[in-house]
Amino acid sequence: MAHQVIPGEQARQFYRTNPWAKWPTRDKPDRLSPLAEPATGPLFGLSGREKVFCIGSCFAREIEETLDRRGFEVLSLRRDFPRSPNRGLPDRNMFNKYNVGTVLNELRWALEAPGSYRHEDVLLNAPHNQLVQDLQLQGEAYAEEWGFAVAFREAFNRFFATIAQADVVVLTLGLSEAWFDRQTELYLNAAPTEHMVAAYPGRFELHVLDVAATAAMLDEIDAILQAHLKLDFKLLITVSPVPLASTFRDQDVLVANTYSKAVLRACVDGFVQQRPHARYFPSYEFVTLSHPELVWRADDFRHVDTQFVDYLMASVLNGVEGLEAEATQSRAAVRQKLLASKHPSSSLWAGGWARWWQRLRQVWKSHRKQQRLARKTVRSHLDRWDGRRLQGWVYDERHTQAVEISVWVNDALWIKTLADEERVDVADAFGPERLHCGFLITLTALPPGAKVLTLRVGDVLLKTIPLNPPKD
Template identity: 30%
Template sequence: MRGAAVVMNPYADLPAERFWRKVVAGVPPFALAPGPSGAFSIAPGARVATAGSCFAQHVSRALTEAGFGRYLAEAAPEGLSAEDAEARQYGVYSARYGNVYTARQLLQLFDRAYGTYQPELVAWTRPDGRRVDPFRPAVEPAGYADDATLLAARAEHLAAVRRMFEELDVFVFTLGLTEGWEHRADGAVLPVAPGVIADGFDPARYAFVNARAGAVRDDMLAFLARLFAVNARARVILTVSPVPLIASYADRHVLVSNAYSKAALRVAAEEIVEAEPRAVYFPAYEIVTSTANAGRYYADDLRSVTPEGVAHVMRVFLAAFTDAPPLTRVPHPLGLEYARAATVVCDEEAIERSLV
């Protein structure tokens, strides 16, 4: 019609990163770089705290390898040998909370640290009579002699968690699972099922839960509101772990359960960063699981991420969030020292060990 405006193809002026052919199929797998645009910058010397599922440990180590110091709010006591410190999980994360697999577990960690939530569950008992902290069951290999010792250690730990939240500059959290277990009496979330590391499973006391995407979103947004209330300058980087479930309690094939879990976490992460501009999503999950890599970033167990996969993730991470010159970015592959230390501590792996 004469005089009508010409409508251009709405895709005509989009940048190359919006087209699969140009930036996925059209580049070598190692060059895949879907880092977030417009991300904030992590300054040298920034206090970068980490938490989450097992994959978060790779992020911590790779940051250290690249010359960015990790923030430790709970360091090993003086005189403790390096071997004992490692066994007791000092330095695995910024505080000694062990794996934090779910958003609700993270939210409750914050509330326990600030005294607004005190679970009824105090301790689990091992077959040898030693006591175990059910909220971080693997941090003391020898267990505790009694409840008083356990509670004193817990109070010291939660003080360090408060310090971490108040002093950190950047918080990197890896969402790992939707499946989990809770204490029926008050909904206290547990990192592993009772009976796997200590105590025994009683279905009258413990319930299996599998969070929906909306619940993950709401729990994470509630946590962020609490974090920013005590630390207004904090910035948050969210990731989704590419490590598959080691086991599923849901009544279906573990492959199907894993697909649901990762999809729900990814949807939740998207909605979280849309609602909270101080949080950014980083696509570690997409880099490792991309069809462009044809599974080559997984070890023979099809679950463990290889050092080469971690190196790729961290190259993209550092390019997105730091101004580090290229030579200080994580090489490909990671150095020999990292490869030697690339094992991670996963509470959930105790599931398989308990069946032997």
């Protein structure tokens, strides 16, 4: 079935008159190499005073911050959420929506059927674990006590409903591998942990979405937006160039990622052909067709360098009616800066300096990555704190040996000990290799002025406890 049928006479006319109809050649490579410049065509007429809401994968965060710097009122940056002692990571990533199913979930709960949201469907925990995970957001990375999780989710639902005020919605599609909860019949934004899958056998499935399923959910997303936003709202769709970090399929992640992006790109092409209020911006093509040295950050091959994001956003505004003059000048300046600073054929000295700086950044990023990995793999629970004794358990999923737990008073290290006591209940829940993971720490003679107690494993914050005078 064709999503677009063009009469032969018109197709021949397009071929004759379209200046971008032919692929660039070695003689004239400028539009492709080293920096791709796919033509966007006219996008929308904007004044710069519009309210914008950005939804989607991590690339959407880059878009909204750039639009904010350009003076647009970006509703999706208005974030005022209750804090929690368990949430050591910033909230920025909480707003990433990686698949069309979870975008659709949020829009249903926020606009279409607010009464359909239920905490018991969304906030999940493994047996014997007091912390719950919101798998519609970031899952285990932000595991919370029930009260904090409920407060955050209710605030998030109110926040997402502000999309109804938007003049422009930017929707960035991320990937086509999506986890599905058979019990709630909801697509998940974060993969359930191995322990969660084992604790609820048969509950979770990996769905590799096809074009038909993706297109159906995109249709429903647009129907909700049309029903609840202004009649003249505009929808700008992009496909995130950020590839899969890993795949749960039995194949090479390079192959799995190609399928994932191809499905999204195919759906979008048919989607915008049928909707005059929707436009596609080829951020995916900008990135994948440009020289890798110009595109990727120095620490990985997944995240787009900030200078290249600036180039992309200047190209977006270059296609916006009413902003062309400023955008053209800005785009030329950004392009020149990008080529001058990162061009693959830079001088040997500049290249050596760049490689040294890149290596320094890689070491720093690697350290940060290890910290983030530890936050995701350290499991713990504090069972008891009576003013003198700390009792609980902790282990690291990456290995089976006992981990060292440290207790800090204010900002000073007070005591270190191994968490190696027997915990039969933990072994029953998480496997026999977790038998020796308990701790019992008695604190005496705390220093005067002690205000806060902190439990850590390495750089990972486990718990922060305000101190009251000990009871006899």
